[in-house]
Amino acid sequence: MTFALKTTNLSKTYGNQIEALKGVDLNVEEGDFFALLGPNGAGKSTVIGILTSLVLKTAGEVEIFGVSIDHNFKKAKSFIGVVPQEFNFNIFETPLQIICNQAGYYGIDRRTALQRSEKYLQLLGLWDKRNDIAGHLSGGMKRRLMIARALIHEPRLLILDEPTAGVDIEIRRSMWEFLKNINSAGTTIILTTHYLEEAEHLCRNIGIINNGALVENTSMRALLRQLNLETFVLDLETGLDELPAALHSIARLVDRSTLEVDIKRGETLNEVYDALSAASIHVTSMRNKSNRLEQLFVDLTRNPREASP
Amino acid sequence: MNPIAMLIAFMTIVIKEITRFTRIWQQTLVPPAISTLLYFVIFGNLIGPRIGQMDGFDYMDFLVPGLILMSVITASYQNVVSSFFGAKWGKSIEEILVSPTPNLIILLAYICGGVARGVLVGLIVTSVSLLFTDLSIFNGWVLASVVVLTAILFSLGGFINAVFAKTFDDVSIVPTFVLLPLTYLGGVFYSITLLGDFWQQVSKANPILYMINAFRYGFLGITDVSIFFSYGMIITFIMVFFAISLYLLSHSKGLRA
Numbered sequence: 001m002t003f004a005l006k007t008t009n010l011s012k013t014y015g016n017q018i019e020a021l022k023g024v025d026l027n028v029e030e031g032d033f034f035a036l037l038g039p040n041g042a043g044k045s046t047v048i049g050i051l052t053s054l055v056l057k058t059a060g061e062v063e064i065f066g067v068s069i070d071h072n073f074k075k076a077k078s079f080i081g082v083v084p085q086e087f088n089f090n091i092f093e094t095p096l097q098i099i100c101n102q103a104g105y106y107g108i109d110r111r112t113a114l115q116r117s118e119k120y121l122q123l124l125g126l127w128d129k130r131n132d133i134a135g136h137l138s139g140g141m142k143r144r145l146m147i148a149r150a151l152i153h154e155p156r157l158l159i160l161d162e163p164t165a166g167v168d169i170e171i172r173r174s175m176w177e178f179l180k181n182i183n184s185a186g187t188t189i190i191l192t193t194h195y196l197e198e199a200e201h202l203c204r205n206i207g208i209i210n211n212g213a214l215v216e217n218t219s220m221r222a223l224l225r226q227l228n229l230e231t232f233v234l235d236l237e238t239g240l241d242e243l244p245a246a247l248h249s250i251a252r253l254v255d256r257s258t259l260e261v262d263i264k265r266g267e268t269l270n271e272v273y274d275a276l277s278a279a280s281i282h283v284t285s286m287r288n289k290s291n292r293l294e295q296l297f298v299d300l301t302r303n304p305r306e307a308s309p
Numbered sequence: 310m311n312p313i314a315m316l317i318a319f320m321t322i323v324i325k326e327i328t329r330f331t332r333i334w335q336q337t338l339v340p341p342a343i344s345t346l347l348y349f350v351i352f353g354n355l356i357g358p359r360i361g362q363m364d365g366f367d368y369m370d371f372l373v374p375g376l377i378l379m380s381v382i383t384a385s386y387q388n389v390v391s392s393f394f395g396a397k398w399g400k401s402i403e404e405i406l407v408s409p410t411p412n413l414i415i416l417l418a419y420i421c422g423g424v425a426r427g428v429l430v431g432l433i434v435t436s437v438s439l440l441f442t443d444l445s446i447f448n449g450w451v452l453a454s455v456v457v458l459t460a461i462l463f464s465l466g467g468f469i470n471a472v473f474a475k476t477f478d479d480v481s482i483v484p485t486f487v488l489l490p491l492t493y494l495g496g497v498f499y500s501i502t503l504l505g506d507f508w509q510q511v512s513k514a515n516p517i518l519y520m521i522n523a524f525r526y527g528f529l530g531i532t533d534v535s536i537f538f539s540y541g542m543i544i545t546f547i548m549v550f551f552a553i554s555l556y557l558l559s560h561s562k563g564l565r566a
Contacts, residue, residue, distance in 0.1 A: 054403060054406060055566045056560075056566070074411065075409070077408065077409045082407055084403065101321055101404070104320070104322075105405055107313070107317045107410075108314075
């Protein structure tokens with residue numbers, strides 16, 4: 001199997017002796033949509049920095065599509081497009097200049113650069129802004145500009161470091177669709193995000209880093225199967241003054257018109273509904289109390305040793 | 310990267326650099342013209358006739374080569390230090406660093422940008438000087454080569470400064486406290502033969518003295534020091550600064566953590 005990214009015992013100790021990565025072994029398959037999650041300061045950005053040569057590794061090996069960064073980093077870098085967390089373009093240049101210059105750094109001739117610039121700026125809804133000063137664009141436009149810039153050399157591996165931070169819901173969802181299409185077309189994507197709903201919605205596989213160590217590297221489905229308990233919130237049609245005694249063992253009243261029920265792994269919601277129907281309580285809507293991945297994430301990063309399989 | 314791709318990357322950075330300094334021409338091209346105009350008016354026209362001759366030439370003719378080269382030094386240094394530090398500070402330098410463009414190409418392109426501004430400013434100042442004197446050229450090859458080599462050297466100096474700089478204050482320290490005194494004491498305004506033996510020897514420790522003298526030789530055919538030694542010194546400095554710059558591009562904590 002070809003791995004888009006394979007790290008072996010990847011370690012990084014910064015000059016101030018902070019051990020940012022402690023022997024990370026990470027595999028991302030070609031064509032994958034991979035979530036790399038972790039709390040702030042866990043080491044995600046250090047991994048991305050090493051892949052893009054902005055951080056020098058202390059030890060370990062990195063291969064990008066089978067090319068070792070120790071043997072041919074220039075070739076390995078040509079496979080990667082990166083969308084960093086912070087805006088890192090010249091705010092005095094226009095989107096068209098920024099993207100065409102980026103193409104130039106990858107050795108792409110001017111004519112091809114202009115054709116691709118139009119393609120990606122159109123796709124990301126920025127074509128009308130191509131000659132505006134980049135510093136004057138809105139936050140969402142700047143994020144999309146960085147995505148267009150990362151795609152200009154049509155990389156096989158796209159790395160997105162919190163690409164939807166500070167972006168409104170509508171634009172976020174349109175970016176999700178765009179990224180899903182890019183992934184469907186064959187581009188491997190590695191995504192870091194603090195929106196766990198985003199990771200659950202987009203990604204097939206997941207790695208969780210905590211304190212510089214990889215505490216989980218599995219498929220999203222396998223990870224969600226680890227969930228032992230889910231809490232659902234039920235909105236009631238008619239308010240209740242107190243919970244019928246028959247329901248005390250399975251539900252609790254949050255307020256007059258809201259119930260919470262806990263469902264353990266292997267249990268179904270049917271018995272809850274049966275009990276509610278028997279008590280003539282009608283449910284108008286239901287939702288998870290918290291994002292499922294969020295619950296697992298909190299568990300894994302709180303006490304990784306106990307939580308690891 | 311194949312050679313054509315490297316050439317495209319090189320030209321991209323060079324064009325970007327030239328576009329940058331021509332876009333802000335009010336900050337980059339006009340000030341040296343005005344300041345040298347004032348030098349010519351005050352030192353050349355007003356004070357110069359009272360000074361009389363310097364090494365057998367009118368003071369204005371003696372002054373012109375030094376002022377041109379001083380402008381070249383300042384412009385090439387400022388171009389690279391401000392552009393590279395600005396890109397580092399705003400993080401847009403990452404656009405280049407994450408790409409497969411080799412460090413050698415990055416460095417050469419930034420040098421080229423610095424040389425382009427240095428030479429352009431040199432031409433502007435030369436044009437201004439024509440308002441005050443008729444320039445004669447003793448050796449055009451020496452003039453051209455000294456201008457280019459000096460611009461390369463100070464572009465490299467600006468690059469090293471930019472890599473180490475953490476704040477905008479750091480960018481102005483070297484030009485203010487090192488470059489300016491060395492240039493003023495490097496024989497722009499006087500011949501070191503006016504100094505006593507001790508201060509002549511001290512002056513010879515100033516590398517800018519050799520550049521200014523070599524350049525003045527190209528115009529007037531006179532020099533206080535050996536031309537060949539001047540070339541040797543400039544080229545040696547270039548090689549050392551070039552090696553340091555390349556090393557910093559790969560290993561500096563200011564660029565790659």
